Amino acid sequence: xxxxxxxxxxxxxxxxxxxxxxxxxxxxxxxxxxxxxxxxxxxxxxxxxxxxxxxxxxxxxxxxxxxxxxxxxxxxxxxxxxxxxxxxxxxxxxxxxxxxxxxxxxxxxxxxxxxxxxxxxxxxxxxxxxxxxxxxxxxxxxxxxxxxxxxxxxxxxxxxxxxxxxxxxxxxxxxxxxxxxxxxxxxxxxxxxxxxxxxxxxxxxxxxxxxxxxxxxxxxxxxxxxxxxxxxxxxxxxxxxxxxxxxxxxxxxxxxxxxxxxxxxxxxxxxxxxxxxxxxxxxxxx
Amino acid sequence: xxxxxxxxxxxxxxxxxxxxxxxxxxxxxxxxxxxxxxxxxxxxxxxxxxxxxxxxxxxxxxxxxxxxxxxxxxxxxxxxxxxxxxxxxxxxxxxxxxxxxxxxxxxxxxxxxxxxxxxxxxxxxxxxxxxxxxxxxxxxxxxxxxxxxxxxxxxxxxxxxxxxxxxxxxxxxxxxxxxxxxxxxxxxxxxxxxxxxxxxxxxxxxxxxxxxxxxxxxxxxxxxxxxxxxxxxxxxxxxxxxxxxxxxxxxxxxxxxxxxxxxxxxxxxxxxxxxxxxxxxxxxxx
Numbered sequence: 001x002x003x004x005x006x007x008x009x010x011x012x013x014x015x016x017x018x019x020x021x022x023x024x025x026x027x028x029x030x031x032x033x034x035x036x037x038x039x040x041x042x043x044x045x046x047x048x049x050x051x052x053x054x055x056x057x058x059x060x061x062x063x064x065x066x067x068x069x070x071x072x073x074x075x076x077x078x079x080x081x082x083x084x085x086x087x088x089x090x091x092x093x094x095x096x097x098x099x100x101x102x103x104x105x106x107x108x109x110x111x112x113x114x115x116x117x118x119x120x121x122x123x124x125x126x127x128x129x130x131x132x133x134x135x136x137x138x139x140x141x142x143x144x145x146x147x148x149x150x151x152x153x154x155x156x157x158x159x160x161x162x163x164x165x166x167x168x169x170x171x172x173x174x175x176x177x178x179x180x181x182x183x184x185x186x187x188x189x190x191x192x193x194x195x196x197x198x199x200x201x202x203x204x205x206x207x208x209x210x211x212x213x214x215x216x217x218x219x220x221x222x223x224x225x226x227x228x229x230x231x232x233x234x235x236x237x238x239x240x241x242x243x244x245x246x247x248x249x250x251x252x253x254x255x256x257x258x259x260x261x262x263x264x265x266x267x268x269x270x271x272x273x274x275x276x277x278x279x280x281x282x283x284x285x286x
Numbered sequence: 287x288x289x290x291x292x293x294x295x296x297x298x299x300x301x302x303x304x305x306x307x308x309x310x311x312x313x314x315x316x317x318x319x320x321x322x323x324x325x326x327x328x329x330x331x332x333x334x335x336x337x338x339x340x341x342x343x344x345x346x347x348x349x350x351x352x353x354x355x356x357x358x359x360x361x362x363x364x365x366x367x368x369x370x371x372x373x374x375x376x377x378x379x380x381x382x383x384x385x386x387x388x389x390x391x392x393x394x395x396x397x398x399x400x401x402x403x404x405x406x407x408x409x410x411x412x413x414x415x416x417x418x419x420x421x422x423x424x425x426x427x428x429x430x431x432x433x434x435x436x437x438x439x440x441x442x443x444x445x446x447x448x449x450x451x452x453x454x455x456x457x458x459x460x461x462x463x464x465x466x467x468x469x470x471x472x473x474x475x476x477x478x479x480x481x482x483x484x485x486x487x488x489x490x491x492x493x494x495x496x497x498x499x500x501x502x503x504x505x506x507x508x509x510x511x512x513x514x515x516x517x518x519x520x521x522x523x524x525x526x527x528x529x530x531x532x533x534x535x536x537x538x539x540x541x542x543x544x545x546x547x548x549x550x551x552x553x554x555x556x557x558x559x560x561x562x563x564x565x566x567x568x569x570x571x572x
Binding site: 061084207242 | 287288289290291292295296298299302303305306307308311312313314315317318319321322323324325326327328329330331332333335336340343344345346347348349350355357358361364365366367368369370371372373374376491492493494526527528529532534535536
C-alpha cells in the first residue's frame with residue numbers, strides 16, 4: 001500500500017478494513033469510503049475547501065451540549081433523518097399511520113396526565129382540543145397504548161428552550177378501553193430551527209429558510225407493535241411545502257379547526273373561540 | 287415538497303438548494319446530498335446505527351481543541367486527506383517532487399536556523415544529518431527557497447505533544463546560491479496517531495493499527511512555484527506498507543544510512559555512529 005493516487009486509493013482504504021471482524025461495521029465503512037471518495041473525485045475540492053469542511057464539522061460538534069444537538073440539525077436539514085426514517089418505516093398499508101422525524105426536543109418520561117386533561121402549564125395561547133383513537137391497523141381499538149405528546153408554545157418555543165422549573169406542553173397519556181385519547185393544550189406555532197450555529201449559517205448561505213410548519217409531536221408505544229414517532233401538522237400553515245427538515249406528509253396534516261365559544265366536544269364550556277383536531281393512529285404489528 | 291420517501295427525497299433536498307447564489311457551494315452541496323443519500327440507501331442504517339453515527343461525529347468535534355484536530359485524523363485515516371492531496375497535485379513529471387499529507391503537527395513560522403545548523407534542542411537521540419538541494423523542475427538550482435522542517439523525536443513525539451517552553455525539532459531554512467540546504471537533527475521514530483479519541487476507537491474496532499512510519503516533514507515555499515508539502519520516509523521502516531494515513535510514496539523513501547564515527551559530510555568530527563540521508567526536491571512552476 002504505497003504510491004496511492006486518485007484512482008487507486010479507494011481500494012487501498014477498503015482493503016485496510018478487510019480485517020474488521022464486525023461484518024456489519026465493515027460493510028458500513030466500505031460503503032462510506034467508496035461513496036465519500038466518489039463525492040470528492042466529483043467535486044475535486046481545493047485544499048482550502050477541505051479546510052473549510054474540517055472547520056464546519058468541528059464547529060458542528062463543538063456546538064453540541066445537553067440542550068443542543070447540531071449534528072442532528074445537520075442530518076435533518078440535509079434530508080438524512082427523513083431518509084433513514086423512510087428506510088426503516090416503509091409501509092404501503094393505508095391503515096398504518098405514517099412516521100416522521102423525532103426532532104431534538106423529545107424528553108423521555110414526561111408527566112402522566114389523565115385522559116382529557118390539560119398540558120398547558122405556564123403558557124398562554126389559543127386553546128386547542130386534541131382527540132382521537134388508536135387501532136391495531138385493522139381498525140380494532142388498542143387499550144393502554146402509551147402516548148407521549150410534545151409541542152411548541154404559541155410563539156414557537158419548547159419548554160426546554162425556556163427557563164422553566166417544570167415540564168410544559170409535554171405529557172404522557174394512555175388510551176382507554178375504546179382506544180381513545182384526548183387532551184387540552186394551546187395551538188402551536190411555526191418556528192425556526194436554531195440558526196445561531198453552523199447549520200443556520202449553511203441555510204443562510206444557501207438561501208434556505210429555517211422554518212418548520214406548526215405541529216404536535218406524538219410517540220405511541222404498545223407491546224407487540226412498532227413504536228410510532230410522528231407529528232400532526234396544521235393545514236394552511238405557510239411552511240407545509242418547505243419544511244426545513246423535509247418531514248411533512250399529507251396523511252399527517254389536519255385542519256386545526258377554529259370553533260366558536262360554547263360547549264366543547266368533551267362538554268367543557270368555552271368562553272371564547274378555540275381550535276380542535278382529531279387524529280386516529282393505526283399501529284403496525286412488530 | 288411533501289410525502290417524501292426513499293426514492294424522491296434526494297431530488298427534493300437538491301431542489302431546496304436551487305436558490306443558492308454561490309454556484310460552487312451549490313455544486314458541492316448537491317453532490318454531497320446525492321452521494322450521502324446513495325450511501326444511506328445502500329446500507330439502510332437502523333435508527334440506532336444513525337444514533338451511533340451522530341454520537342461519533344459529535345465526539346469527534348468535541349475532541350478538537352488548540353492542540354488536537356480529531357476531524358483531520360478522521361480525514362487522514364479514511365484516505366480523504368491523501369485523496370484531496372492527489373486531486374490537487376496530479377503530476378506525471380518525474381522531476382517534480384511528490385507531495386503527501388501535512389499532518390496535524392505543523393506550526394507556522396518556526397525558528398530560523400542557518401544552513402548546517404542543528405535543531406535537536408532539548409532532545410536526545412541518534413544524530414541524523416540531512417542535506418540536499420532544491421531545483422526548478424528542470425534541474426537548475428533555486429536560491430532562497432524557504433524550507434520548513436518538522437519531525438518527531440526518537441520516541442515518536444513532536445514538541446507540541448510535550449510540555450516544552452520552546453520549539454524543538456522544527457525550524458526554517460533557506461537554500462543557498464547553489465540551491466542547497468543542510469541540518470543536523472535526531473533520527474525520528476515511527477509513532478501511533480493519537481488513539482484516545484473516536485478515531486482511535488474506530489481503528490481498534492476495525493482491527494487497524496495506528497502507526498505511521500518514521501519520517502521528516504518538509505514544506506518548501508518559493509515565489510513562482512507551487513508550495514510543496516511532503517515527507518521523507520525511512521527505508522526499512524515496518525509501517526511503510528501500512529501507514530495509518532496512506533501517505534507513503536516510493537519516491538519519498540530514502541535510506542537513513544548508518545555511518546561510522548569519524549568525519550561527517552560537513553566536516554564535523556563524530557565521536558559515535560550517526561545517520562545520513564540526502565533528498566533533492568524539484569518544485570513545480572505555479
